[in-house]
Amino acid sequence: MHDADVPNSDTPDQDLPPLDIPQHERRVQTSIQDLPVETLVLRIGRGSMILQPEFQRNFVWNTTKASRLIESLLLNIPIPVVYVAEASGGKQEVVDGQQRLTSISAFINGYFPESSGLSKEFKLTGLQVLSELNGKRFAELSEETQNLISQSTLRVIVIKAESHPDVKFEVFERLNLGAEKLNDQELRNCVYRGGYNALLAKLSEYKPLLDIQGLSAPHNRMADRQLILRFLALHRLTHLHYRGNMKQVMNREMEDHRDLSENALRDMEELVKKSVDMAWTVFGKRAFRRFQPGTAQNPDGVWEERLNFALWDTLLYTFSFYQKSDIVPNADRIYEEFLDLMTNDLTFVEYVTSTGDKADRVKYRADAWKKRMDSVVGPARTDSRTFTRKLKDELFTQDPTCAICGQRIQTVDDAEVDHVVHYWRGGQTVPENARLTHRYCNRARGGREI
Structure with a gap:
């Protein structure tokens, strides 16, 4: 599947129900920090600033786009604000700015992350103003140029932990509407977090x-x-x-x-x-x-x-x-x-x-x-594949021995009732086709999948 194959509905958005947030929690609590690039890269490297929390998408920029961001730093062109959210353990999760921070960190560290999970040397490419730097890695730049990048300052807005969690993700969705457009599923991944x-x-x-x-x-x-x-x-x-x-x-x-x-x-x-x-x-x-x-x-x-x-x-x-x-x-x-x-x-x-x-x-x-x-095939089967709790209790009372490993099952909650003849092979969910096993042994045994 390629990006062009991403299934995206062309149906116009319809109003969703309002978020259920208490009125006194509807404002975002924030603080502002102006941080040099070298500090941000250090935080990313030691894991205190998380570039890809569970609600974030993957890195999707190419080397040309990332290179032009580096060029913007050298030209002192203002970079859009980065938004992070306070998380547990004193860490911060990047809400908006993942692509920018990943690009900067990757260039300084020397390797460009690929969608395959591999990395390649990050050499500047596609620069239009500082074209003489095309083809160079960070380590190949002059010390003065390296310092210009490392000491460039980015404004970071921190969404405080006391902000309502749904407000944090509402911020994320709105910020990304004006950035490189997320597809429908990437937006769902942001908004409908959970199991x-x-x-x-x-x-x-x-x-x-x-x-x-x-x-x-x-x-x-x-x-x-x-x-x-x-x-x-x-x-x-x-x-x-x-x-x-x-x-x-x-x-x-x-x-x-x-x-x-x-x-x-x-x-x-x-x-x-x-x-x-x-x-x-x-x-x-x-x-x-x-x-x-x-x-x-x-x-x-x-x-x-x-x-x-x-x-x-x-x-x-x-x-x-x-x-x-x-x-x-x-x-x-x-x-x-x-x-x-x-x-x-x-x-x-x-x-x-x-x-x-x-x-x-x-x-x-x-x-x-x-x-x-x-x-x-005929009509689909409608019989249950799950044995009753009553049958499990009866089998446990009669003999609490696992039919797979032969060891005693200590408690009934550790037990499962298993089909002797697999259900998917036509075995019926009846007492004559039932045996008691450890829950672990039943899940671990082979032969269930095709």
Whole structure:
């Protein structure tokens, strides 16, 4: 995925509900500091000034833009104010100014950070006024020029810890509206912090999902996080209740569920991984790609390389209602059914070709593919995969021995009830297919994933 592939809604913003902040806490508490560059670089190096707190995006400037910032320091051109927020342990988190501070620190330290996680030598490039410095590293500059950079002063506004946390993030969002524009998911990452946001970051590292996207690391503009959010939002809402404006649906999903319980977050994680696993099993690296059938002039069909967001919504959403035991034995037939759908249902093809998220298109795509899935697999299973607490108590009373490691389970809270025959292989959630295990042993044992 490239930056051009970042899914961003073109639906106009709609009013969001007001922030629930007590009236006496609505003003930002700040202090002002004028600090030399060398002091800022020192703080960054020892970790007392954090360039990438959890709400920040990745470094996205290129060497030319970063070099021209260095040129501005040498020309004594005023640099925009840097905003930081007080954090625990006396540290400061950069709210606005990350790109500037990263560029300055990287030049002085000699290495430019790449999106791949690697670094390269930072040599000035693209300077228009001080062109004689192009190609030089900081260490190659004269002592006088080095001092001009190190002793340049930046104004830092510190948002005090006593400021309401929601006010701090409101400041961040507004400041960045006038800077290098954040995409929708980067803004959500700023505003809707919490367990849900952390889950999206964690899932973006899931290897089958990276393989499907053709990535070795999570997308540096959070496109993968937005894809995961699209899926979870549509799954919770269902296509039958979707009324359009996917951007607003995703905003509401994160706003309403930002502080879910650990159990709820774990269920969501399992749902995403299970659904992605099924897509990978059926389609491999062709998952969520459009297939264009051959023509009379060229009978060979063609798979598009770019991931199709409409197919992502449609296929993953439908897979989420099935179990692996439904999909694995029928993978080849599902694959062929998809090819037939992309060849013969011209309305479906039209609705996955356009990028619009209109309600009628989302509903048609979901219904059309679900009918195909039902014809191959049958209706999705509705039986529970979770054993009752009562059964766990009964098994623990009868014999508190772990069926995996053979050791005694000390307390019932350390125990889980496990399927003898895996649920995803068709095992039923009945006492005859149940055994007691350590919670750890059950989670650690292999064979669960495809």
